[in-house]
Amino acid sequence: MAIAKAERLMNLALCLLGTRRPLSKRELRDSIEAYVEAFGPGNGASGSDDSFNRMFERDKDDLRELGLVIETLESLDGEIGYMARRDSNRLPPITLDAEEAAALGLAAKVWQQARLAGAASGALQKLRAAGLPEDVDPYGSHGALEPRIPVHEAAFEPLMLACRDRRPVAFDYRKATAAHPEQRHVEPWALECWRGHWYLAGWDRDRGAERVFRLSRITGKVRSRGGRYTAEVPDVVTVRETVASWAGEIADRSARIRLRAGAGYPLRAKATSVRELGDGWDELEIPYGHGLDAWLVEFGPDVVVLEPAELRADVVDRLRAVAKG
Numbered sequence: 001m002a003i004a005k006a007e008r009l010m011n012l013a014l015c016l017l018g019t020r021r022p023l024s025k026r027e028l029r030d031s032i033e034a035y036v037e038a039f040g041p042g043n044g045a046s047g048s049d050d051s052f053n054r055m056f057e058r059d060k061d062d063l064r065e066l067g068l069v070i071e072t073l074e075s076l077d078g079e080i081g082y083m084a085r086r087d088s089n090r091l092p093p094i095t096l097d098a099e100e101a102a103a104l105g106l107a108a109k110v111w112q113q114a115r116l117a118g119a120a121s122g123a124l125q126k127l128r129a130a131g132l133p134e135d136v137d138p139y140g141s142h143g144a145l146e147p148r149i150p151v152h153e154a155a156f157e158p159l160m161l162a163c164r165d166r167r168p169v170a171f172d173y174r175k176a177t178a179a180h181p182e183q184r185h186v187e188p189w190a191l192e193c194w195r196g197h198w199y200l201a202g203w204d205r206d207r208g209a210e211r212v213f214r215l216s217r218i219t220g221k222v223r224s225r226g227g228r229y230t231a232e233v234p235d236v237v238t239v240r241e242t243v244a245s246w247a248g249e250i251a252d253r254s255a256r257i258r259l260r261a262g263a264g265y266p267l268r269a270k271a272t273s274v275r276e277l278g279d280g281w282d283e284l285e286i287p288y289g290h291g292l293d294a295w296l297v298e299f300g301p302d303v304v305v306l307e308p309a310e311l312r313a314d315v316v317d318r319l320r321a322v323a324k325g
Contacts, residue, residue, distance in 0.1 A: 008034040012059055013068055017089065022073040022081025025056060064165065072167060074226035153215040156191070158222040159200055163188045166233075168205070168225040174217050179324050181219045186211070187229045192243040201239045203231035212243055214294075255288035256306040263302040293318060 011032045015023065029035045029052055038055070039048040060082070064070055069088040073081050155171065162169045169188055174181035187203040197214055204211040210231075234242075259267060261280045268274065271284040283306070286292075293314035296303050305312040 004034065008032065009059055009062060009066075013063055013084070016063075016068070016070060016082060016084035017086060019083050022071070022075065022083045024079055024081050025053070028056070028082070070165070072165070072224075072226060073228060080226050153198060153218065155200075155215050155218040155222050156198060158224075159188055159215070160191055162222070162224065163190055163200075166229060168227060168229065169222050170225055171222045172219045173213055174219055179321060181217075184211075184213070185225065186213070187231055187233075189233050190239045190243075191215075192240055194243060199243045201243050203229070205230065210242060253288045253308075254285050255292065255308060255311050257284050257286060257296070258282070258304040258306060259284050259299075260302040264299050267296075267299070267303070297322070 011034065012028065015028060015031055023031070029039065030041055035052060035055075039052040060070060067089075068084055070082055070084050071088075073083065075081060159169065161167075167188075168185065170183060170185050172181040173184045185205040186200070187205065188200055189202045190200075192199050192201065197216065200213045200215060202211065202213075203209075254272065257267070258277065258281050261276075261282055267284060267286060271286050273285045275283045277283050288308070288311060293311055296305065296311075296315050297318045303315075305315050
């Protein structure tokens with residue numbers, strides 16, 4: 001059975017790599033002997049079609065897990081096809097020195113949690129095969145801190161795969177100022193973590209502009225959509241700057257707030273000045289950029305915005321939206 005599956009995956013990979021145009025499921029089913037023997041030709045019974053579809057999806061996922069970049073494309077008549085471009089699946093020789101190998105090993109260690117643990121371990125095995133020095137222990141001690149990136153949102157994994165495979169997605173998203181979610185159609189670029197929260201940066205097709213979405217505000221399932229990207233994907237540095245700006249990391253002015261004594265330590269760390277007011281309150285001046293209102297709302301009754309007036313109004317609107325549910 002293992003030999004048969006390996007042969008089937010190899011034939012599927014060769015078909016996807018050898019074609020010059022996207023191949024439909026029906027064409028792949030008729031072209032690969034293992035599929036024909038198991039399910040018959042593409043015009044078989046509905047029962048065999050369902051069984052074939054399940055096997056094909058598993059095989060496609062297995063090839064992607066092995067590193068094959070498979071594109072999902074939609075033809076003019078709406079038929080979905082698959083192909084693996086050779087230029088997307090060709091890498092130069094990998095050479096790693098001890099420092100680079102240790103950094104990659106540490107990065108893999110970060111992901112030793114939940115369903116990402118298997119992918120991280122598999123990546124390390126591939127690094128060993130590509131030249132990871134044997135004397136480097138990626139799971140050894142790297143200091144007193146144990147690196148971890150918490151992932152609690154159900155949308156993380158499907159969005160991570162969509163970013164990897166360059167697949168458009170759709171999901172329901174509830175803005176902090178809205179009582180109900182609305183559907184968004186997005187070409188996902190990358191996932192970034194800021195202040196312990198995950199954000200998706202991408203191209204919002206409905207608005208025709210780049211947008212950043214906080215994963216904790218995505219409701220329901222993330223659904224894949226066919227077709228190619230319509231907007232150019234920026235480089236990683238630009239994406240990180242975009243997320244930083246939307247997450248409130250890039251500030252061009254200052255805000256003045258009242259903060260309850262003994263609370264809001266992340267705000268105190270960002271403050272440019274702190275003045276004790278007495279009666280259990282302090283006054284802080286903090287950098288003000290896009291996204292600061294959403295951050296301040298997280299501190300609830302421990303924060304009162306003094307100025308500017310627009311920031312105060314934004315925070316009040318968000319609090320009212322939260323109160324309405």
